[in-house]
Amino acid sequence: MTTHHPGQPEASPDVEREIAIEQAHVDRVYAELEKASGRARDVEADGMARGRTDRTGDVRDEELTGLFERDALVFAAARRRAMIDTQYEGLVFGRLDLGSEDSTAAEREVRHIGRLGVRDDDYEPLVVDWRAPAAAAFYRATPVDPMGVVRRRVLRCRGAQVVGVEDDLMVPEAPGDIVVVGDGALMAALTRSRGRQMRDIVATIQRHQDEAIRAPSRGVTEITGGPGTGKTVVALHRAAYLLYAERRRFEHGGILVIGPSSAYTAYIERVLPSLGEESVALRALGDVVDGMTAVRLDSPEVAAVKGSLRIRRVLGRLASRAPVGAPTTFRAFVAGHAVRLDEEALRRVRSEVLRTHQHNLGAAAARAALAEAAWRTVRQGERSDFLGAFEDSRAVDEFVAAWWRPLDPREVLLTLTDTEHAYRVGRGVLSQGDAAALAASYREAVATGEWSVADVPLVDDLLARLGAVPEVTREEQGFYDIEELDDLQSYGVQDVRVGLGRAPRTDTRAVLAPGDARARLMAGRIERAAAYAHVLVDEAQDLSPMQWRMVARRGRTASWTVVGDAAQASWPDLAEAGRAREEAFAGLERRMFHMDTNYRNAREIFDHARDVILPLVPDADIPDAVRETGVRPVDRVVTEGLVDEARGAVETLLGEVDGSIAVITPQRWAQRAAVLDGAGEGRVQVIDPLSTKGLEWDATVVLDPDAITEESPGGVRVLYVVLTRAAHRMHVLRPA
Incomplete structure (x- = not known):
């Protein structure tokens, strides 16, 4: 068997015996899981057999019921089987010995804790789910309030093999038949190496x-x-x-x-x-x-414009305006009368409809309001006759299809690529500098084919204002060239003719021509x-x-x-x-x-980060780091070859830690530092400061902290994040 905690070269006979006891129980649990998996497979097979019919015509009600029962059984059984077949590391991770300080082994209850509940054939619990009330004492018992716990044990497993145990005694003195192993589960867990994914702490929750x-x-x-x-x-x-x-x-x-x-x-x-x-x-x-993905980051200045609530006034103006390219006057011959509505009349109709309808849900209301506005210019003959003729007019169909076509929020946002347009909709809200920067950011989006993270809430806001773009039904497609519609929709373009009657094909192509660079930004359908x-x-x-x-x-x-x-x-x-x-x-x-307890950073690393943040953020929430390594961070000025020095630091750290290493670099060094990504057989990752949020590594190499502060929207607060990512070792390299 392996050692029970770091630094102990060989397990003692007592430890070997305790591991063997736990292994026997874990073996029993996995055997029961195998039986449970077999039962689930049988249920799944039985479900598939239900609801079958040899009929080739209509399916009767009882057959539909059978099909429903089959699907329900298959789904439930498959889900259960997937859960029990997935043998995660440390399925059984804990044990409670419940009793009193002077209780005997026969009097004490043993309760094993794990990631899911497992019972034997007699329905007796072999493992208690960690979330069950019966498991609460595993996390809440302390020597001050033992909650009936004599000993709490954490099992360290590799797959189905128990490789170590760590005990916490909850009573002043262990009963004579109880062996207490190790220095405590939490500190043992804290010394483990980090990987590319977060570990759960279910075995060491405090x-x-x-x-x-x-x-x-x-x-x-x-x-x-x-x-x-x-x-x-x-x-x-x-x-x-x-x-x-x-x-x-x-x-x-x-x-x-x-x-x-x-x-x-x-x-x-x-x-x-x-x-x-x-x-x-x-x-x-x-x-x-839904339907939108963004990873690109705007400059801090542009992100501040897009993230502030004042941008909502700009979005409101964008949503209230006619689509780009929409006609500005309406002319038609209806029921023997020449009708003309100028730009101001159309603007009033649009404003009236948008007071009570989202644009994409207001097509019918817009057509009705347009008919009333047209009637007010005529007022001859029977009103019902005029409105009926207006409804049947092909000219009206074509006008409304272009004037009130469905709008994709992304299309509306991309109108801001035009700096003059950005000035107009931003007047009184944005400075000319902010409006120009906003326009430049959308030109960059078109050039790269990538939205920024700050764009996603703006699209969501416009979606809430405009409503979802209607989907084209097969019946509506029947009016048109299906091949052409499919070609257009492959670019993410929603057809402008939905529910509005037939419109000229050129109206649709005016929205987004195939091959337009913006098609990459319009791909797919976004959802409410x-x-x-x-x-x-x-x-x-x-x-x-x-x-x-x-x-x-x-x-x-x-x-x-x-x-x-x-x-x-x-x-x-x-x-x-x-x-x-x-x-x-x-x-x-x-x-x-x-x-208030820092479990991640060695005290030496966190003290370094604390000294950076407190002078500038005196009210920062400073936790207490509980672990020491005796090794202070390396912080030095590099006169030349910053990336070469970073390479040397990485090589040093690869020999000092067993797990993951991050090279955290501001944008100005990112291209040159990229050569270090994947070094050490994949243990080294090069990453930007903002992307380190919530992550941790065994060791970090921080490049140019002053540049990190200058480039980051949060300034020194982001540097504070960067300086608290390492668990065991940290090198900080500053250019001269």
């Missing part, structure tokens, strides 16, 4: 963390604390707990987890599945709107915000006001878990963001949990 995890679901649960305090992983365990405790509500309504970046979501994606839950939507801020039962927001201090509004649309009836630390904020105007955040919560009940 009492104050467990209280946040098991807090009531209603209202808003806020989890605050400085770097390395475990806020993120506590919040993710809370999501798993809520699904367990109130499965019907949260599985049906869904849980949305929002993080700052795609690097973050890749890092945490294994935590919830490893805890037995897959009913969670995990999104980066650039992925919140889905409402979730629970919304979890991590790194909440980074959300702009517009991002808070976007998230709020998905949490209209939700409860919330919100995680953050103001000292790590990358959004500069915390007051404005705070107001948008309060509006999102809409007076919901609040509860607060504060994490």
Whole structure:
């Protein structure tokens, strides 16, 4: 057997015996799981056999019932089998010995804790699900309040093999028949190497963390604390707990987890599945709107314009204007009368309709209002005859199709590529410099074919104003050349003729011609915000006001878990963001949990970061780092060859740590530092400062901290984040 904790070269006979005892139980659990998996396969096969019919005609009601039963059985059985067939590392991770200080082995209850509940053939529990009330003492027992626990044991497993145990004694003196192994599970876990994905902490949750995890679901649960305090992983365990405790509500309504970046979501994606839950939507801020993905970051100046609530006035003006290329006058011969409406008359009709209808849902109302405006210019003959002729007019069909065509919010936003147009819609809201920068950012979007993360909430805001673009039905397509429509829709273009009668083909092609560079930005269909039962927001201090509004649309009836630390904020105007955040919560009940122990950083590393942030953010939430390595960070000035020095630092660190290493670089050094990405057989990652949010590595090499501060929207707060990503070693390199 392997050692039970780092630094002990060989396990003692007592330790070997304790590991063997736990291995026997784990073997029994896996054997029972294999039987359960077989039963699930049998149920799945039985489900497939139900509802079969040899009929080739209509299916009768009883046959439909059979098909429904089959699908339900197959789905439930397949899901159960997938859960029990996925043997995650450490399926059984804990044990409680319950009794009193003077109890005998026969009098004590043994309770094993794991990622899911397992029972034997007699329905006796072999493993208690970590979220069950019976498992709460595993996390909440302390020597001050042992909750009936004599010994708490953490099992360290590799697959189905027990490779070590760590014990915590909850009574002053161990009963004579109890062996206590190791120096404590938490400190053992803290010394383990980091990888490319976040580990769950289900085996080492502390009492104050467990209280946040098991807090009531209603209202808003806020989890605050400085770097390395475990806020993120506590919040993710809370999501798993809520699904367990109130499965019907949260599985049906869904849980949305929002993080700052795609690097973050890749890092945490294994935590919830490893805890037995897959009913969670995990999104980066650039992925919140269905059908849209963005990873590119705007400059801090442009991001500040797009993220502030003042941009809503600009979006409102964009949404109220006629589509680009729409006719400015209406002329037609209706019921024997020549009708003409000028630009001002059309503007009044549009304004009237938009007071009560979203643009994409207001086509019928627009046509009716246009007919009334036309009648007011004629007032001869019977009104009903005139309105009937207006409704049947092909000329009206063609005009309305161009004048009130469906609008994709992305198309509307891209009109801002024109600087003069940006000046006009931004007048009184944006300075000319801000408007010009906004226009330049959308020209960059067209050139790169990539939206920025700050664009996503703007598209979402416009979608809420305009309404979803109507889908073209097969019946409507029948009027036209299907091959042409399919060709256009492959570019993400919605047909302008929906529900408006036949329109000239040129009207559609005017929206977006095949081959237009903007087609890359218009690909696919974006959808209206889905409402979730629970919304979890991590790194909440980074959300702009517009991002808070976007998230709020998905949490209209939700409860919330919100995680953050103001000292790590990358959004500069915390007051404005705070107001948008309060509006999102809409007076919901609040509860607060504060994490004050830094489990991630060695004390030497965190002291270095603390000394950077406190002079500039004196009210920063400074946690207590509990672990020391005896090795101070390397912080030195490099006179020449910064990247060469970084390469040397990486080589040194590869020999000092076993796990992952990050080279964190500002934009000005990114291209040259990219050669280090993937070094050390993939252990080294080159990453930008903002993408480090929520991540951690065994060691980091930080390039040019002054440039990080200058380039980042949050200034020194972002540098503080960067300096608290390393668990064991850190090198800081400053150009002369």
